[in-house]
């Protein structure tokens with residue numbers, strides 16, 4: 310089977326969950342990182358310069374043989390099943406993991422809608438207000454859900470949900486988003502524990518040293 314993941318050259322959670330899942334499972338795939346220009350033109354015509362089809366003109370896309378699979382959740386589950394980071398025979402656990410991928414999507418969309426629909430130019434005070442009054446509420450609800458679930462609190466468990474949490478909180482707390490605080494993860498104890506747990510895995514350390522740029526900004530978890 311031939312596998313290719315198409316995304317731009319950033320460690321954004323949407324691409325990192327499928328990328329890292331396949332890496333964890335030592336499953337061969339082509340990690341295709343297109344340029345911003347290529348992405349912008351593919352948004353217009355649905356194809357990258359090298360001819361890969363993006364059905365919804367969005368990325369990430371996972372190409373399985375010649376089939377272009379879209380949507381972060383679908384791709385993450387597919388790669389998670391191949392690599393053992395998503396259950397194949399436990400429907401409840403699978404659904405619990407799905408919820409986490411979906412809340413990560415919700416948080417991402419909240420912020421992108423804020424940027425597209427509310428923000429006219431970047432205002433740090435307004436961003437901080439949005440963070441405190443909108444995004445942090447979601448984060449606290451997520452923290453509460455994780456805190457009350459023994460599976461997610463298990464230091465030995467690892468699934469696509471952990472990778473998604475690690476990377477999205479890594480991004481939110483990195484300082485790369487203007488106006489967002491960087492010192493909030495430590496207030497969210499279970500989320501903090503998951504982020505620290507993921508970073509301790511050797512395959513994650515290896516992935517970071519292999520693929521992250523030297524100026525990569527780590528999340529602020531402590």
Ligand SMILES: N[C@@H](CCC(=O)N[C@@H](CS)C(=O)NCC(=O)O)C(=O)O
Pocket residue numbers: 321323352366367368369379380381382414
């Ligand atoms: N529903 C899609 C959304 C993916 C998405 O919004 N990707 C962004 C890049 S991170 C994108 O392609 N944006 C361009 C657009 O929507 O036109 C998913 O879950 O994968």
